Amino acid sequence: MTQTIGFLGAGRMAAAMIKRLLSKGYEIKVWNRNQAKIEPLAALGATGCSTPAAAAQNCDIVISFMADDSASEAVWLGDNGALAAMGKGALAIECSTLSHAFVLDLAQKIEAAGCRYIDAPVTGVPADVEAGNTVFLIGAETSDLER
Incomplete structure (x- = not known):
């Protein structure tokens, strides 16, 4: 069974990760404030979404790459x-x-809503993601991380 992953953001790092996951056979749904950034990802098989909610609906995993707290x-x-x-x-x-x-x-x-939270800021540059050498700084429950 293929997992569906929703992405909130399609900037340089997120786009590189989306491309890599698409190449591994994952189904990807993506939302971005600037919808034009979704077009090259849709050409590779991602599904563009008009809202964050649409990108998250029916997904096993939702990943966010945003600029700041707000x-x-x-x-x-x-x-x-x-x-x-x-x-x-x-x-x-x-x-x-x-x-x-x-x-x-x-x-x-997130946990009060019945979902599981993983804090996973990323270091590096898009080329690291493309090469499969991404470094995540992860804070998570062990069972969530294993999943």
Whole structure:
């Protein structure tokens, strides 16, 4: 069974990761504020979505690559936010570089909604992602990480 992964953001790092996951056979749904950034990913097989909620609906995993706390809050918790569309038990993986206070609050809200939270900021550059050498700084429950 192929897992469906929703992506919130299609900047340089996220786009590189989306391309790599598509090449491995994952089904990818993606939302980005600038919809033009989705077009090259859709040409490779990703499904473009008009809202974060649409990108998260029916996904096993939702991954966010946002610029800051306010952008992350908007895509997870705002109008048409991803969290409201996620199924119970889905993994929410936050790869943005965010403040400690916001991460704690976001994790609590995601878990209160019945989903699982993984804090996973990424280091490196898109070429590292393309080569499969991405370094994640992960904070997660062991069972969520294994999954």
